[in-house]
């Protein structure tokens with residue numbers, strides 16, 4: 001019997017729960033929100049698709065009732081405010097730090113063994129906050145950003161290549177921010193061949209730029225931030241945990257010396273399985289990529305420093 005809780009039944013949380021149910025990733029999916037009746041309503045709506053779509057997962061909604069989340073194997077935290085056009089993710093820290101900290105504490109009371117997947121923004125800092133405030137082993141806290149950013153990278157590459165996105169491989173590491181993401185173009189491939197065989201430097205630079213502001217572009221179009229790919233990316237990480245798939249997923253994890261960094265949570269390739277972060281994969285970065293990674297880590301640290309100023313850690 002596997003159980004996943006999604007906290008925050010807004011755009012991202014409900015989409016994540018829907019994908020988890022549709023793909024029968026877990027036997028039970030619980031959605032929890034502070035808004036009276038919203039989780040219950042969305043859960044009922046999803047359950048009314050079960051016969052149409054043919055899934056057997058049970059979806060349960062609740063209003064702030066953490067007892068219903070008890071003994072979850074994985075808990076996904078999406079609670080908090082999204083940005084509006086023109087804002088950065090970092091500007092959300094003032095409101096979201098308090099929400100994420102209290103949610104994470106409540107979750108731990110009922111599911112002490114759960115693996116926690118943090119989605120709320122600014123995600124790298126919210127992951128660091130969860131790690132520091134919960135005192136859990138570092139393998140149990142995973143920030144989701146790299147799965148989404150890599151998916152966007154592959155999308156933009158496929159558009160430039162004029163090919164099927166499923167034939168493209170690529171990874172984005174670093175922070176989940178408009179200026180901190182590092183799409184690793186040097187390692188990106190189309191059918192196993194370096195994309196530089198097919199695209200000019202200018203085209204690749206354009207893809208990198210579009211990827212980095214992928215979230216901001218959608219926020220401009222939608223008036224709030226995106227949810228289909230973010231929700232699906234959250235479910236993709238959860239599936240690798242629940243089914244012990246041990247996929248290599250660029251994820252925000254605690255570093256202790258890897259990539260020359262310590263006391264930080266930031267995006268690097270990691271093997272994600274039943275124990276959460278099973279292994280951090282160290283890839284050989286060149287001088288330019290190393291410099292970008294150091295700059296990205298410095299920016300993430302600067303946002304983490306705000307947590308102390310707020311007395312959140």
Ligand SMILES: NC(=O)c1ccc[n+]([C@@H]2O[C@H](COP(=O)([O-])OP(=O)(O)OC[C@H]3O[C@@H](n4cnc5c(N)ncnc54)[C@H](O)[C@@H]3O)[C@@H](O)[C@H]2O)c1
Nearest residue numbers: 008010011012033034079080081082119120121123144230
């Ligand atoms: N890491 C990523 O890749 C990524 C991707 C997309 C969105 N996000 C972030 O995810 C968060 C949610 O985005 P969204 O579009 O779903 O927003 P949303 O406003 O649609 O949903 C957020 C939900 O959280 C709920 N909530 C607020 N406080 C709560 C609490 N204490 N307990 C439980 N629920 C609470 C709200 O009632 C709301 O329903 C934002 O911070 C956004 O920036 C991150």
Ligand SMILES: O=C(O)C[C@H](O)C(=O)O
Nearest residue numbers: 083089215216225226230
């Ligand atoms: O862009 C945002 O603020 C939401 C999210 O981090 C995203 O990348 O879609």
